[in-house]
Amino acid sequence: MNKVYIIAPLVGCLIFGGIFYNFNRGYEAKIVERKAAAAVELKEKQKRDIAAREQAIKDAIGAQEKRKQERLEKEKREEEDKKAQLDLEDKRTRTFDEKKRFREQVDRLKKELAGVQEEIKKIEDERKRHLDEESFLKTYVKQAEANAKYYYDLLDKIAAAEAARVAAEAAAKAASKG
Secondary structure: OHHHHHHHHHHHHHHHHHHHHHHHHHHHHHHHHHHHHHHHHHHHHHHHHHHHHHHHHHHHHHHHHHHHHHHHHHHHHHHHHHHHHHHHHHHHHHHHHHHHHHHHHHHHHHHHHHHHHHHHHHHHHHHHHHHHHHHHHHHHHHHHHHHHHHHHHHHHHHHHHHHHHHHHHHHHHHHHHO
16 A cells, blocks of 8 residues: 555646746747747837827928918917007097097088078078169159159249240340330
8 A cells, every 4th residue: 555655646747847847948948938928919019109209290290380370370360360450440440530520610610600590591682772872862863854844844934934034035135125
């Protein structure tokens, strides 16, 4: 029985040794192979990471340039908007000032117009008065000329009557003398 205690473990050790030898011989190759594959994979991963980083850097630079351009365009738009708003504010102020000035000018012109219309009314009244006076004077002159003619005619008649009376007196004196 003593032999069984020695042989069984020895046979177990030999079987284990054979299996271990097979396992160990393939295991070392597998480990080397796995390490090589891991190294290759690591190098590929590093290359991909480097390429990805370079691409990310390019993308970041492109995005940065794009944001810079957008910011410049935005600033330019804001500047143009500010300028346009200032121009509109200036135009509104000028328009308000012109409106105020024109309103004052309209008020002044209305007052002047009222004064001129009043003067025109006075001049028309004076003209009418002068026309009435002129027609009165024309009528008066015609009447005065008619009266003057009447008086001249009357004076001529009186002179003729006086001459006839003087002639009649002379004829009566001559008849009484002779």
